[in-house]
Amino acid sequence: MAAFLEPKSRAAGAGLCLDSFVFGCELTGSTRSYTFKVDDDDDSEHILALSMVCLADGAKDECNVVEVVGRNRQNQEIAVPVANLKLSCQPVLSLDNFQLQLPVTFHLKSGSGPVHLTGQHQIMHRRVLSEEEESEEEEEEELTPIMPAKKQRRRQ
Numbered sequence: 001m002a003a004f005l006e007p008k009s010r011a012a013g014a015g016l017c018l019d020s021f022v023f024g025c026e027l028t029g030s031t032r033s034y035t036f037k038v039d040d041d042d043d044s045e046h047i048l049a050l051s052m053v054c055l056a057d058g059a060k061d062e063c064n065v066v067e068v069v070g071r072n073r074q075n076q077e078i079a080v081p082v083a084n085l086k087l088s089c090q091p092v093l094s095l096d097n098f099q100l101q102l103p104v105t106f107h108l109k110s111g112s113g114p115v116h117l118t119g120q121h122q123i124m125h126r127r128v129l130s131e132e133e134e135s136e137e138e139e140e141e142e143l144t145p146i147m148p149a150k151k152q153r154r155r156q
Contacts (some may be wrong), residue, residue: 021121023048026056027066029112037103044125048100053083054092056114061087062113070104079107085115095119139144 027033038046051068066083083093089137106117 017092017125018139019123019125021123023117023121025105025117026104026114027108028114029108032108034117035103035104035105044123045066045095046102046124047124048102048104048119049097049122050082050095050100050115050117050119051097052092052094052118053085054116054118055085056116059087059091059114060112062111064113064115065109066115066117067107067109068100068104073086081109085111105138 023036025036027034039045041067049111055064064083064085065081066085067081069077069079069081072078080099082095085093108115
């Protein structure tokens, strides 16, 4: 399994759109690394949010260390181990949507796997609004707030 993406979209506010795709890849003894990157000419903001790292069926009882290679705040390449999995004691690790800026490379630093990584590829981009959509947004802003109803006295 190389990787798979499944689209899921929702509006994120005025002129912004957030697309979210399911991400998954597998690291094995024969495929020890996987690089996730986007086109250089894409001006959208891309984030990869890792949710889980787990050993797959057929994994040996050995330490499997997964390393992430990305860029730090000073734009320098940095390699960080994010998981050390062993079938007998910790076959799965939740990463709680650990967010990474792209491009990012995953390495199976030690062990033979197979190790599955899952998460979401999130894309934030600006939508070009048509004149009709712009006028609809302005109308929504101009709506008067709904006031609570006045209490009526009970008759006895």
